[in-house]
Amino acid sequence: MHRSLIAVALLLLAPLATAQVYKWTDASGTVHYSEAPPVQGTKFSKVTTTGTVQPLAPPASGEASASSEPASAPAKPVADTPENRSKLCASLKANLAALQGSGPVVMQQDGKATALDAAQRKQQVDAAQGQYNQYCQAQ
Numbered sequence: 001m002h003r004s005l006i007a008v009a010l011l012l013l014a015p016l017a018t019a020q021v022y023k024w025t026d027a028s029g030t031v032h033y034s035e036a037p038p039v040q041g042t043k044f045s046k047v048t049t050t051g052t053v054q055p056l057a058p059p060a061s062g063e064a065s066a067s068s069e070p071a072s073a074p075a076k077p078v079a080d081t082p083e084n085r086s087k088l089c090a091s092l093k094a095n096l097a098a099l100q101g102s103g104p105v106v107m108q109q110d111g112k113a114t115a116l117d118a119a120q121r122k123q124q125v126d127a128a129q130g131q132y133n134q135y136c137q138a139q
Contacts, residue, residue: 021046021047022038089132092128092135096129107124
């Protein structure tokens with residue numbers, strides 16, 4: 001009796017280990033993953049899954065993420081050197097220029113790209129200006 005229960009449990013779990021995943025990109029450039037194939041006529045690729053949370057291969061070094069640490073890990077402090085301070089000031093200047101420009105500003109929030117509205121944009125300008133005033137006024 002116990003062997004038959006084990007066999008049934010293994011048969012029920014087998015589809016989970018061999019799940020098929022489909023990947024496609026829509027017209028606006030958003031990448032989608034699904035267990036069901038997209039609508040007919042959409043180009044897609046089948047993704048091989050491992051059945052675990054471990055990736056098939058380590059991430060490429062050229063990915064957009066500069067750090068291999070998980071997103072939930074706190075950022076490590078950076079030494080306050082003239083070189084690091086000049087990099088920070090250059091970054092703050094570029095951010096302020098983008099935020100004060102007329103074009104749309106898109107930020108990553110909770111893993112999603114979100115366009116800033118006027119209130120969020122003002123908040124980001126105030127924060128960047130405050131940091132610039134604090135760290136870069138002497139330069």
